[in-house]
Amino acid sequence: METLLRDAVLPLLAWFRENKRDLPWRKNVSPYTVLVSELMLQQTRVEAVKERYVAFLSRFPTAEALADASEEEVLKAWEGLGYYSRARNLHRAAKIVAREGFPTTWEGVRALPGVGDYTAGAICSIALGLAAPAVDGNVVRILTRLLADGRCADERAKREFSARLKEVYPPETGAFCEALMELGAIVCLPNGAPLCEACPWRGLCRAHAAGEETRYPVLAEKRARRIEEVTVLVLQCGERYALVRREKGELLAGMYGFPVFKETDPAAYGEILEVRKAKFLFTHVEWRMTGYFIRALRPFGEFLWATREEIGARYAIPSAFRPFRAWIL
Ligand code: SF4
Missing domain, CATH: 3.90.79.10 (Nucleoside Triphosphate Pyrophosphohydrolase)
Structure with a gap:
């Protein structure tokens, strides 16, 4: 099984180099900018984040600038993005970073306020060069399709896929992490609508070979609101x-x-x-x-x-x- 995952790495990286979207957080990358963009992108669409990210970074270009701002200024700059606890966490994280410097290990990054396993993986892979997978529902979707894996797409699946990805992580940690996200965002789409003809994995993907793309992922039952x-x-x-x-x-x-x-x-x-x-x-x-x-x-x-x-x-x-x-x- 792991061979298939290993074989999928290089085609994905080649596809990403050619097809990645021009997004503002892909320029001038630093641990702080990835922290900001990843917290903004939690539960919020890319399109809604783009402008706000640029405005936020021009208002608070460094962790020190953010740490010095008042909570009201930070919440005001976050207005419209919703889930305001993220803004408060970002503010608290900036204060820690301004005081102690940006952490250099997964554990250190994970300990920052508002940073869960996924966000820690993204920051470590993209900004720190660490082999730290960032597995969210999108990544579970593309991997369950690639592997025709009928497991339930829950937290346990995220942990297991994370461990398996770690074994095949290439030296281009950031590109690999972003490529997985990108494939889920623009090609291997949810709701039974994958664009397999445009997919770098179409020759490898087991779900595609069986014509069963829409069978995966098997969704965990949602709690009603x-x-x-x-x-x-x-x-x-x-x-x-x-x-x-x-x-x-x-x-x-x-x-x-x-x-x-x-x-x-x-x-x-x-x-x-x-x-x-x-x-x-x-x-x-x-x-x-x-x-x-x-x-x-x-x-x-x-x-x-x-x-x-x-x-x-x-x-x-x-x-x-x-x-x-x-x-x-
Ligand atoms: S071939 Fe289709 S189902 Fe398989 S990973 Fe690519 S887009 Fe998804």
């Missing part, structure tokens, strides 16, 4: 709008957003101007939101009342609230 019905209030009082900083333990903890309630009577807050329904998917929860745009008669003490300009400049409003932002713009 919990549905929460919530009321979102966009309260306007004169030139100001009500924000709350979300509590620890809540979704979007630490972020500023519009007040959210499980149960409340919107009419008790003022005159209802508009109502809009929207939903937002978190990893394990679905918010079914009913948003009310309300003109309040007076500011209430428990909210932070901010002007439109202050909100635009200072507070990163999470994407979950985007459907209602139009009311304050």
